Amino acid sequence: MADSNRDIEALANREYKYGFVTEIDSETLPRGLNEEIVRAISERKTEPEWLLEWRLKALRHWLGMTEPSWPNVRHPPIDYQDIIYYSAPKQKARLENLDQVDPELLATFEKLGISLEEQKRLSGVAVDAVFDSVSVATTFKDKLAELGIVFCSFSEAVQSHPELVQRYLGSVVPYTDNYFASLNSAVFSDGSFCYIPAGVRCPMELSTYFRINAANTGQFERTLIVAEPNSYVSYLEGCTAPMRDTNQLHAAVVELVALERAQIKYSTVQNWYPGDKDGKGGIYNFVTKRGACRGRGSKISWTQVETGSAITWKYPSCILQGDDSVGEFHSVAVTNHHQQADTGTKMVHIGKNTRSTIISKGISAGRGQNTYRGLVKVQKGAEGARNFSQCDSLLLGDRCGAHTFPYIEVKNPTAKVEHEATTSRIGEDQIFYCNQRGISTEDAVTLIVNGFCKEVLSELPMEFAVEARNLLGISLEGSVG
Amino acid sequence: MLEIKGLKARVEDKEILRGIDLAIRAGEVHALMGPNGSGKSTLANVLAGREDFEVTAGTVTYDGADLLACSPEERARKGIFLAFQYPVEIPGVNNTYFLKAALNALREARGEPELDSVDFLQLVRERVKLVGLDETLLQRPVNAGFSGGEKKRNEIFQMAVLEPRFAILDETDSGLDIDALRSVADGVNRLRSPARAMLVVTHYERLLEYIVPDFVHVLHQGRIVRSGGKELARELEERGYAWLDGASRNGRSAAPAEKSAARKSKG
Numbered sequence: 001m002a003d004s005n006r007d008i009e010a011l012a013n014r015e016y017k018y019g020f021v022t023e024i025d026s027e028t029l030p031r032g033l034n035e036e037i038v039r040a041i042s043e044r045k046t047e048p049e050w051l052l053e054w055r056l057k058a059l060r061h062w063l064g065m066t067e068p069s070w071p072n073v074r075h076p077p078i079d080y081q082d083i084i085y086y087s088a089p090k091q092k093a094r095l096e097n098l099d100q101v102d103p104e105l106l107a108t109f110e111k112l113g114i115s116l117e118e119q120k121r122l123s124g125v126a127v128d129a130v131f132d133s134v135s136v137a138t139t140f141k142d143k144l145a146e147l148g149i150v151f152c153s154f155s156e157a158v159q160s161h162p163e164l165v166q167r168y169l170g171s172v173v174p175y176t177d178n179y180f181a182s183l184n185s186a187v188f189s190d191g192s193f194c195y196i197p198a199g200v201r202c203p204m205e206l207s208t209y210f211r212i213n214a215a216n217t218g219q220f221e222r223t224l225i226v227a228e229p230n231s232y233v234s235y236l237e238g239c240t241a242p243m244r245d246t247n248q249l250h251a252a253v254v255e256l257v258a259l260e261r262a263q264i265k266y267s268t269v270q271n272w273y274p275g276d277k278d279g280k281g282g283i284y285n286f287v288t289k290r291g292a293c294r295g296r297g298s299k300i301s302w303t304q305v306e307t308g309s310a311i312t313w314k315y316p317s318c319i320l321q322g323d324d325s326v327g328e329f330h331s332v333a334v335t336n337h338h339q340q341a342d343t344g345t346k347m348v349h350i351g352k353n354t355r356s357t358i359i360s361k362g363i364s365a366g367r368g369q370n371t372y373r374g375l376v377k378v379q380k381g382a383e384g385a386r387n388f389s390q391c392d393s394l395l396l397g398d399r400c401g402a403h404t405f406p407y408i409e410v411k412n413p414t415a416k417v418e419h420e421a422t423t424s425r426i427g428e429d430q431i432f433y434c435n436q437r438g439i440s441t442e443d444a445v446t447l448i449v450n451g452f453c454k455e456v457l458s459e460l461p462m463e464f465a466v467e468a469r470n471l472l473g474i475s476l477e478g479s480v481g
Numbered sequence: 482m483l484e485i486k487g488l489k490a491r492v493e494d495k496e497i498l499r500g501i502d503l504a505i506r507a508g509e510v511h512a513l514m515g516p517n518g519s520g521k522s523t524l525a526n527v528l529a530g531r532e533d534f535e536v537t538a539g540t541v542t543y544d545g546a547d548l549l550a551c552s553p554e555e556r557a558r559k560g561i562f563l564a565f566q567y568p569v570e571i572p573g574v575n576n577t578y579f580l581k582a583a584l585n586a587l588r589e590a591r592g593e594p595e596l597d598s599v600d601f602l603q604l605v606r607e608r609v610k611l612v613g614l615d616e617t618l619l620q621r622p623v624n625a626g627f628s629g630g631e632k633k634r635n636e637i638f639q640m641a642v643l644e645p646r647f648a649i650l651d652e653t654d655s656g657l658d659i660d661a662l663r664s665v666a667d668g669v670n671r672l673r674s675p676a677r678a679m680l681v682v683t684h685y686e687r688l689l690e691y692i693v694p695d696f697v698h699v700l701h702q703g704r705i706v707r708s709g710g711k712e713l714a715r716e717l718e719e720r721g722y723a724w725l726d727g728a729s730r731n732g733r734s735a736a737p738a739e740k741s742a743a744r745k746s747k748g
Contacts, residue, residue, distance in 0.1 A: 424572055428532075433569035435553035436529050436562075437583035437643065438590065447582060451573030451622070 029086040035059065038186050041086050045155050045189075048162060051169075058175035058185030065179050071342040072371040072403055073311050075247070075284065083218045083249060085187045144202075149233075150195040151206050154222055157193035164195055168226050172255040172292045172319070180251040180313075181288040184220045188253070191221035194235065196262070198228040205461055207236040218249040225255070227262035229295060234265040236464055247275075247310060252287045260295030260322065265303070267460050268316075269468050272308035277366070279338025282310025289316035290346075293325035293354075301328035302345065303459040305468040310339060315373065317346035320354035320382075327356040330456040334472065335368025335400070344374035344405075349385035349415070358389040361453045363472075364400035371403040378415040385415040394452050395425040396445075424452075446472070482507045482678050483528075483548075483647060488539035489703075490527050497523045499703035500539070505647070508675040512689050512714060513682045515700035516722040521682045522566055524700070525651040528680075529563040530556050543647070557583075558590035562645030564636040566652040566682075571623040576635070577605060579623045580642055587643060608641040612668035629656035637668045648672070649680045654688035666691030686718035701725040 029040055038059050042052040067078070144151050150161055157165050175185035192208045208223065227233055250272060256264050266289075275282025285308075291300035302316035318327025329345035347356035362370035370393065378385045393402035406419055426448050434444035449472055450457065457465050488501040497520045505511050515521050527534050528541065530553035541548040548556060571579065585595045596604070609616055614634045624632050633653055640648055650669065654662055669692050673679070681692055689697070689711065697713040698705045706725060707713065 427569075429569050430571055432531055432553060433565065433571070434579075434583075436557050436565075437579075437639065438554055438557035438586035439582055440554050440586070443582065443586070447574055447579065448571060451571070451575070451578075454573065 027088050028084055031084050032081040033059075033083070033085060033187065037085055041187060041189055044086070044088075045158065047158055050166060051158060054170065054175065055186050058182050059187075061176050062179070062182035062186055065182060067179050071313050072369070072373070072405075073313060073340040073342050075311055075340075078247075078249060078284070080183075085218060085220070086189050088189070144204075147200050147203070148197040149200060149202055150193065152193055154188070154191035154193050154224065157224075161193070161195065164226065165193065165224070168224055168255065168257055169222075170255075172257060172290050173253050173288050178288060180286040181253050184222060184251045184253045184288070187218075188220045188222040191252070192223045194223075194225040194233065196225075196227045196231040196233045198259075199230045200228075201231065202233040205234050205236050207238070209238050218251065220250075221252045223252070223254040224257075225264055225266070226257045227259060227264050227298075229260040229262055231259075232263045232265075234461060235267070236461060237266070237268045238271070238464075238467075247282055247284055249284045249286070250309075252289075254287070254289040254316075256291030256300055258291065258293050258295065258298035258300050258325075261297040262295060263299045263301075264291060265301050266291070266316070267464055268302075268304040268306070269460075269464055269471065270304065270306045270308050270312070271471055273310075274308045274339050275310040275337065277337045279310070279367075282339070283308065285309035285312045285314065287312075287314040289314060290319065291317070291327070292319045293322050293327060293351075295325070296322040296351070297324045298322050299326040299328075301326075301330070301459070303328075303330040303456065304332070304343075305456070305460070305471065306331070306333040306341060306343060307471045309341075312339075312341040312343055314343050315345050315375075317348070318356060319348045319350065320356065320385075321350045322354075323351040324353050324355075325351055326354070328459075329356075329358045329360070329374075330459045331360045332363065332453045332456045332468075332472070333361070333370055333372075334363045335365070335370045337366040337368065339366075340369045340371075342371040342373055344372045346375040346377070347387060349376075349378040349382035349387070349412075351382060353384040353386075354382055355385070356387045358387070358391070359455050360389075360391045361456055362391070362393045362402050363396070363449060363452070364393070364402050365396035367399045369401045369403070371405065373405040373407075375407040375409070376417055376419075377408075378410040378412050378417065380411045382412050383414050385412060387415075387417045389417075389419045391419070391421045392452065393421075393423040394449070395423065482544060484540075484542045486540045486542075488524075488527070488541060489537045490523060490534045491537055492523070492534050496537070497534070497703055498527065501700075501703075501705060503698065503705065505678050505680065507646075507678055509696065510673065510679045510681060510692065510694045512692075512694035512697045512711075513680060513700055514684070514686070514697060514714060514717055516725065517684065519700045520703045521684075521700050522651055525563060525566075525649045525680070525682050528556075528649055529553060529561065554586070558587055560646030562640050562643055562648045564633075564640060564648065564650045564653050566655065568624045568627075568632040568636050570625045570627075572625045574623050576621055576623050577602075577619045580605070580639060583639070584643060604642060609638060611641050611671055612637045613664045614638045630658065630661040633657055634661070634665055634668075637665050637672075641668065641672060644672075644677075646676065647678050647680075649682065651682045652684060653681075654683055654685060662688065663691060686714040689714045699725070 029037055035056060038055050042055055141152060173181050175182055194206055196202055225235060256266060258264050272283035272285055293300055300318050304316060306312050316329060320327050327347050331343065333341045333343050335341050344360060345358055358374055360372045362372055364370040372391045374389065376387045376389060389406060391404050395402060402423055404421055408417055410417055430448060431441055431444050435441060450469060457468055460468055483505040485501050485503040488498055490498040501524060513521050523534060527536060536549055543559065581601050588595060612634050618631060624635060627635060653665060657665060681694060694711055697709055697711060699707040
């Protein structure tokens with residue numbers, strides 16, 4: 001029966017393309033987590049005292065917390081003392097420019113399709129690349145600096161713009177926020193920082209590329225974006241990791257601050273190693289992402305395409321504080337084989353006439369489990385708040401699952417909240433129908449899946465949309481039947 | 482063009498086709514009639530390559546080559562088209578976009594360049610008139626939310642765009658009111674050509690008043706028990722299918738003498 005089933009199997013079992021390991025000298029701290037490790041990380045980064053204190057407070061808080069058990073995911077207990085919290089490619093001296101970056105490292109980025117050199121010259125996308133724990137290169141910095149835009153690694157920002165970091169770090173996601181955010185606050189090793197001055201429209205997409213390379217290492221990066229009044233920035237984030245038999249932890253925090261009439265567009269294509277087809281290995285992606293629309297008429301939109309990771313647990317959210325502010329969440333989450341995803345968003349309406357839109361597309365294949373979990377909260381003062389939510393699930397095969405948990409809390413009678421949900425399945429009859437019209441099984445699945453996701457994909461910047469479409473192809477053409 | 486010899490097929494453990502012999506030449510329209518469960522749709526689907534059916538014996542040659550060895554999409558690319566009895570809904574996929582993907586897949590297989598959007602839309606506009614399909618349906622997802630009649634028209638519209646060499650119409654008349662039936666039939670008739678053959682599968686004679694076949698075959702319990710000209714359809718309409726039970730007990734071929742004997746014995 002199964003010629004097309006065999007094709008589908010073959011497609012589904014296509015190898016993870018980014019699963020290579022780079023042989024590179026790294027400086028690595030010993031396994032485990034305690035004050036000494038936190039101090040060692042802070043010291044290596046020659047951080048100011050206040051930041052060390054902040055980390056230590058986070059650590060102490062975290063030690064008194066327990067891992068959340070409410071997500072709809074299952075995994076063996078994580079031994080937090082068995083993780084390496086800091087690993088950095090060894091560098092001989094401080095880098096002045098790209099030519100001094102380890103050629104092995106550059107080759108890795110080239111393999112990943114992000115040649116920094118090329119990016120620099122051709123595409124006009126400024127890239128900050130984080131390899132294991134530290135940022136290795138930020139392109140285009142000078143050009144952006146002319147406009148007053150700061151785009152650099154987090155560590156660098158701590159040195160060059162400590163006042164901005166101190167003012168905004170933890171202001172959206174406090175170190176007490178949740179288990180993984182607290183852990184991140186204690187041990188974060190690098191990440192990206194971005195500051196757009198008032199009235200500036202960032203002329204290019206800013207992009208960060210995250211890569212976990214070292215074994216048994218957790219990645220804990222921290223991203224902070226501040227958009228001053230009337231500014232605009234579009235920010236892209238991509239991630240990959242080598243194939244390994246053991247699970248690796250990725251617990252990032254992203255904080256966005258949009259002031260009056262500022263706009264931040266944050267796009268993610270997440271392709272961490274998902275584990276093999278039997279569910280062995282893969283990244284645990286436990287991430288806290290939140291944006292604060294602080295000023296009147298500000299706007300934050302999250303777009304995410306989540307195809308990787310063994311487990312994804314994240315809820316990019318918007319705190320709509322300013323009157324007339326707008327929050328958007330567009331998501332495609334794919335789970336194949338044994339992947340699990342519990343993802344969604346929180347839209348908290350505080351200001352008057354605040355608006356939010358949630359479009360979530362969950363795709364489950366193989367034995368994948370896909371959960372949408374979302375909160376729409378309208379507070380008492382949010383006169384005239386509006387929300388529209390749409391959650392669609394697509395199933396491939398009969399061993400996967402889709403779950404939807406929408407939470408709605410409305411405390412203002414003038415609010416309008418709408419929720420729509422659908423569940424559908426790619427059936428053999430659909431595939432046969434396409435085949436009978438001359439369309440191959442591979443193209444048929446891509447056609448159906450892209451059709452299902454098109455509202456979300458159309459939100460992505462062009463160059464990312466192409467990558468996302470290809471990724472969907474690779475991750476998904478499986479397990480129909 | 483198409484030659485079926487001794488074809489047997491089953492689904493799971495149930496044998497449905499029990500030895501079909503049929504030859505169809507270019508330009509001919511063959512009607513396949515028979516009661517429910519006689520195997521009409523099975524034959525249509527086996528020819529299109531549906532995997533739910535297992536071919537256990539016999540051969541099908543199409544243009545001199547073994548058709549059964551081809552995948553469904555290879556058959557489509559060789560010019561075989563099945564108008565589905567139950568057209569499938571594909572939510573989210575634009576009807577026009579779907580058809581363009583299909584046409585370009587066929588063109589690619591024939592070594593022709595892809596049709597660009599302008600040329601494609603021109604072709605679509607021209608063909609949509611042929612079957613009287615509501616143009617707004619072009620921008621809707623494939624068959625999603627279409628009425629029964631709209632789905633069947635959409636099948637014939639696809640056929641008009643894809644221009645197959647051998648078309649199988651599987652109960653295209655079912656669920657159509659008389660006006661829809663007439664306009665679908667008109668569309669089909671306009672697609673008749675000396676280069677194109679059709680196999681029209683139907684339960685009722687009514688469709689064949691509009692699509693007049695060159696040959697009519699009666700399928701019963703997995704065998705063609707009788708073949709004739711268009712007048713055979715009328716005869717079936719008048720007499721029903723009940724007499725066939727006797728026919729299949731007494732004989733296995735379509736020889737008219739045997740059939741008339743069967744008719745007498747049945748009464």
